[in-house]
Structures are given as C-alpha cells and as structure tokens.
Amino acid sequence: MLGKIKNIDWTIVVILLMLAGICIPVIHSAVSSGSNAKMAGSETLMAVYYVLGFVALFIITFVDYRLLVKYALYLYIFGIGVLMLVWSPLSSEGINGANGWIRVLGVSVQPAELFKLILIIGIGAFLARKQTAKLGFWRDVLPIVLVAVVPFMIVIAQNDLGNALCYAIILAALLWIGNIKYTHVLIFGVLAGSVLYGGITAYRSFRTEIEEFMKIHMPSQKHYLVRLDPILMPDAAGDSYHAERALESIASGGMLGKGYMAGDLSSKVPYTYADSIITVIGEEFGFVGMAFLLLLYFILIHRMIVIALECRDRSGPFIIVGIVAMFLYQIFENIGMNIGIMPITGITLPFISYGGTSLLINMASMGIVMSIHVHNQEAIKMEDRLQTDHLDELGKEAEYKSRGFKWPSLGLGRARASREKSK
Template identity: 45%
Template sequence: MLHKLKKIDIPIVVILLTFMVISTLLVYSATIDDHNIEFDLKKMIVIYVITILAFIGITFMDFRALLKIAPYLYIVGLGMLGAVYKFGMEINGAKSWFQLPGGLLFQPAELMKLMLIIAVAAFIARRQGEPLLFLTDVFPVGLIVFIPFVLVLIQPDLGNAIIFLVIFVGMLWIGNVKYVHFLIGVLIVIAGLILFTYLFTHYHDPIKTYFTEKGKGHWVARIDTFLDPESATKDQKFQVDNSIKAIGSGGLTGEKYLQGSSVHRHFIPYAYSDSIFVVLAEEFGFVGSSVLLLLYFVLIYRMILISIQCRDKGGIFVIVGVVSMFVFQIFENVGMLIGIMPLTGITLPFISYGGTSLLINMMSIGLVMSIRVHQEKEPSY
C-alpha cells in the first residue's frame, strides 16, 4: 500500500482539491439569491467525501481488471441507458435521470462515458499498436460507440452524445487508425453536417413544429441561436447574450466575489451548473478565468505525461479517452457561453454543481492514477 501511495501524482491531487474549493465558492455565489435551489454545504461535503473515496478506490484497483471485464461493463451501461428511457425522470425536456432515495439524481449517460472508454480501450489494445483494420477494428469500434450514442441522443442529450463521438475519434487516432480511414471519416462527418444544415434550414418550420409537439422545441431554438443568431428571437438568444455580457463585465480582475450583478439578478439560467463559468468570469475577471484554464492545462498535461510513460497499450488508450473527454467538455462549456459553440447541457468538469458529473470525473482521474500506480517501473522525470 505504501509503495502505491508514493506513486500517486501529487500535482493532480492538489489540482483536484483546488477545484473543490473553487467549485464550492462559485456554487455558493451562484445560488445565494436563487430561490430555485438552496446551497447546502453539508450535502456538498458529503458528495466530495464520496467522490474522493471513489477516486482512492479506483486508484488502488489495478486498471487491467477493469479492461478484462470491459464487455460486461459496456452491457451494464447500455442496460442503464435503456432503462432510463423507460423509467427515468424528465428534466428540462430530457429523460436522462434516475430519481434515487434522498432526492438524489443519477445520470447514466455520465457513467456510460467512462464505461465506453474502458470498452474501446480494451478492444483496440488487442492490436498492440499495429494499424487498425477497417472491418475487424474500426467498424466494430464504430458500432460500440454508435449504440450508446443513439440511446443518449434520443433522450435527448446532445451534449453527452457528442462526447461519445469525441472519445471515439481521439482513441482511434492514438490507436493507429490508417490515414485513409480517418480522412474518409472526416469527409463523412463534413457531409453529414452539410446535410443537416441544409435540411434544418430548408425544412425549418416542419422540423420546429414536429419537435415542439414532442415537447423538444427548445432544442430547435438552441440550433437556431447557433446557426443563425441574427434571425433568432430575443428569447432564444437570452442565455448566450447575457452570458457574453456578464463575462465581458468582469473585465481584467472581475467585480469581486459575491458582487456579480448579472448572475445574482437571475439573468443567467443554471448559473450554478452549466453556466458556472459565467460566475467565475464576472466575479474574478480575465485573471480568474485564466487561472482556472491554467489548472485544466496542468491537469491535462500531467495525464498526458502518465500516458507517455505507460508501457501498457490499454492504459495509454484509457488515458487518451479521458483526456479527449475532458478537453472537449472544457472547450464546449466555455465556448457555448461566449457564443462560439452551440448551447448544450455539458457541465464544466469539477466546477459545475452536480453529483453524478463530479463522481464520474473523479473516477476517471482515479483510473488514470491507477495506470500510473500500477506500472511495473517507477516513472522518471
């Protein structure tokens, strides 16, 4: 046990603890005048304790054991996605949550991201770094990703569905996919985006009518805001416009803690969750935002170092999947609030309020730490 403790990456642990402090401060600021949610420090501490224990438990578990049972984990994940569609709780138009005892909510799509990373890593590790073949490697991995992608998309949860695709692309690239196959994939994605944009633009009214009747009209409004912001209504642009104003009002050093007027006057929906970066930018300005992004950079950098020093192909692929997931979530969350990415429900890792998201993020880092701890040779720096 002691020799494993010595192998733990201390900078990563310090960053995770720093994130918890930052998150607590920002969630308190975002909820202090919000009558829809009450800040509960005891509940947050309980969540932090649970997630830290999960992090420690996975750190000391040999990651190879998870790779061996990857098919079973994948099947369990699919089962939960199917069950939530049938028995789940609908929030904001998406049927994505299970209601647990004590009023807690659990989102299976979050856990599926980690299970998918393990499943794909176990599958492509069989090639031991050899170029991936299309029929026996790329196509099966595509199916592994496509099934949960569709199940999450129909909830509908576009944000997490896109993350599945990002994980797929990142792991295939490091898995040594052939350039021609990668190029074909890029062309297919581009063609799909062009077709989607064409159909959405030319058949906008029927599409809007259909989704509105299904109770999903807000998704059409989000796409309108991104594809054609000039023609979008004021209500459709409400969150993005006010987020940009709030971030801009923070200036260089911010309006000081608990002084963010745009947030506290309820101009920003879900400021404690999806839009928590607005709270940071408004109250701590460019300097505070830069510090947070720098912490993310160091976290990603340390994980990449672990992957470079890893001699187990499965471990390398797992880390690449985790890094791909975090990089996209950070970019998408910040990007949607400054108007360069479409608005989705993706949370800011480790900072946004949400027990399921934090738990899966901590488990993901724990898995990366397990890869470092269980290397046969101590890495040298």
C-alpha cells in the same frame, strides 16, 4: 500499500483540491440570489460529493485498473442496461428537456455520465489487443463505431445531446490514437463535413418547416431549435436569452472582475450553478479568474498525458487518452456555449459545475488515471531491479575472472561444444 502511496501523483491531488476550492464558493455565490436561490444549500451538498469523490479516487487508485480492462465486455453490457433504466419505474423527472435520470435510494443519478467512463474502458480494451497493426475497416473500425453508436442513439433518445456528442468525441480520439488508417480518416472527414454542411444549409433554408414538423411529431425535442438558433441563425434567432445573458455577464467582468459575490448580471442567466457556472467566474473574477481556471485544467491534462507516455501497458494510454478527450470536450463545449461560439447543450464544466453524478464520475476517472500511474511505477521499478540484478551478476563474473577464477558453467559449454562437433 506504502509503496503505492509513495507512487501517487500528488500534483493531480493538489489540482483537484484547488478545483474544489473554486467550485464550492462559486456555487455558493451562484445560488445566493436571483432565480437560482431555490438551490440554496447546493454548495454544502457539493462539498459532500467532493469528500465522497476523493474517497472513491483513493480506493480506485489502489485497485489494479487491468481488472476493469479484463472485464470490459461485462461493464459495457452493464452500462447499456443502466442506460435503459431511464424507461423503467426508476425513471426520475426530466431536467430542461432531457429525460436521462433515474432515482436510486432517493438520489438522482444520470446513467449517461457513467457510461462515458465505461465506453472509454471498452474501446481501450479492444484497441489494446491490436498491438501496433493498422486498424482494418471491417474487422476493427466498424465494430468499434457500433460499440459507440448504440449508447449514442440511446442517449439521443433521452434528449441528452451534450453527453451523446461526448461519446462521439471519445470515439474519434481513441480511433485516432489507435492507429486508424489515414484513408479512413479522410473518408470519415469528408462524410462528416458533407453532412454538417448539408445539415446547416437545410436548417437555414427550412427553419420554419422544421419547427412545424417537430411541434407535431417530435415535441420533446423542439428545445434543440432554441439552442441551435443563436449559432446557426444569429440574425433571426427568436429566443437567444440564455446565450445573450451569458455573454453579457462574462464580458462585464473585464480583466479582474467585480469581486466575489458582487456580480449582478450572472444571476439572470439560467442554471449558473450548473451548466452556466463559468458566467459567475467570468463576472466576479474576470479574465484573470477564467485564465487561472484554464491553467489548472492545463496542468491536470498535462500530468495525464505524461502518465500515458510513461505507461508500459498498452491499455493504460488508451484509457487516459479517452479521459483527456472527455475533459477537453466538456471544457471547450461548456465555456464555448457561454461565450457564443458553440450551441447550448446540457454539459457540465468538469469539477466546477454542480452535479453529483458528474463529479463522482470525473473523480473516478482520475482514480483510474492514478491507478495506471501507481501500477506503472511499480512495473518500472521491477524492470530497473531486474536490470540492476543482471548488471550485478556481470560485475561478479568480471571480478572472478580478474582474480583468476572462472565463472562456473555447470557443464553447459561442454555440452554445446559436443553438439557442434556432432554436427
């Protein structure tokens, strides 16, 4: 146990503590006034979640991550079952058009957040068995895609576009690092580009017809139009209040910001304590504050990549790459949607936005990264010890020879010579 504690990457722990130090005061500022005042006290609850998150991180650190890889199939089946609970009596009230919450012991839990980590472990376990061979399409790529498509469709049915897209990003990152053939990448790229271009063109050409169809046949999904309009049809966007207020709030912060709790525009942005929390940071701490936050993310991701590169086990790097892809997508999408370069989706800013399930899953993810690092360091020390022991034996043999002694052969040399003579 003491050896494992020494192997903990304390840089990651410090970064997480600094992110907690940003999260809690910023949430307090976000809920102190405006339409979010009804969420007063969220900063205290988030502090409790952070304490639980650090407890989970250290517990998972000392658990061998290879156990998760070993039982990846059972975890996947369990995760699909939990996703389906959204349509069970445990279902909780939807939020902003999404219906992806269940209520357990009086606490709302979002299964889609949990499944991101399960998907990473599942695909990572599959790829770890492939050694260095290129992925075959029918034998490897198609089964992996199906593993991701099933939860993707379930989460889309729950109107949670943000987490569904996160599954697609995780899939793409792991297929790339898993040694997919370039021809398959080209085919997927052409197909994806064609679908994206065709979809955007059709949306712009038949926007009115699409809206009428969704009002009649898909009323629960019509909020997607409000989120897509500011990006795909900025000139004709009818309801772009969220996007405009978010961009205005961030821009008003300038270089150094207006000061802590001195912002007034961000209070007009919906969900500043959650999905739009970057608007509070941008207005109160300016470009410098946002750049500092991005620097912390950079250091955190850099440390994760270094751990992946040093890992001796094949499954470890795959899991870390999946977690890195998950964080990068969430950071880019969350900040991008608030500065007008990405469509607005329900996605949290890792370690900063309010959300108990999201934070606990992120901390558990870092616990798995730490477990990979700790157990990998033990493997490296064992290798070094074996090499040192081998060198010590060679040194002893050389010393005996220099003194005129022969290293005992136990008769193995004579047996080898007799076999060669008989041949």
